[in-house]
Amino acid sequence: METFEPTIIAFVCNWCTYTAADLAGTSRQKYPKNVRLIKVMCTGMVDPKYVLKAFLQGADAVLISGCHPGDCHYINGNYKARRRTKLLHEILSRFGIDKKRLRLTWIGASDGIEFAATIRKMVEEIREAGPLQSDLKMVI
Numbered sequence: 001m002e003t004f005e006p007t008i009i010a011f012v013c014n015w016c017t018y019t020a021a022d023l024a025g026t027s028r029q030k031y032p033k034n035v036r037l038i039k040v041m042c043t044g045m046v047d048p049k050y051v052l053k054a055f056l057q058g059a060d061a062v063l064i065s066g067c068h069p070g071d072c073h074y075i076n077g078n079y080k081a082r083r084r085t086k087l088l089h090e091i092l093s094r095f096g097i098d099k100k101r102l103r104l105t106w107i108g109a110s111d112g113i114e115f116a117a118t119i120r121k122m123v124e125e126i127r128e129a130g131p132l133q134s135d136l137k138m139v140i
């Protein structure tokens with residue numbers, strides 16, 4: 001039997017998590033290829049529509065990751081992302097999408113090891129959860 005391979009869309013901030021992903025690569029940290037990185041200047045610019053669209057177009061999970069609180073290069077973008085993620089969790093739960101399918105993390109530029117570990121853990125959890133099945137497509 002074939003193992004389910006989830007597709008994960010990751011919106012990563014240019015200044016922290018994208019740099020950490022780059023560091024993970026250059027320091028040869030291994031992580032699954034299930035993740036598609038989308039570089040944004042700040043997590044604060046991740047419009048909730050981007051997340052919904054990712055799910056609508058086949059993502060099994062979405063990761064938003066950026067600078068630690070207090071380290072955002074645009075002062076408070078990551079706080080906006082945190083509020084939006086909380087709201088999205090509520091909206092997504094109405095369509096049967098579990099909280100674990102949308103994750104917000106803070107991964108600093110020097111945390112290549114943490115980036116790889118986060119991706120490995122997320123892929124493992126979503127692989128266990130199985131493909132996304134929700135009513136979201138029927139509503140929009």
Ligand code: FES
Nearest residue numbers: 013042066067073
């Ligand atoms: S610049 Fe990284 S989260 Fe705002």
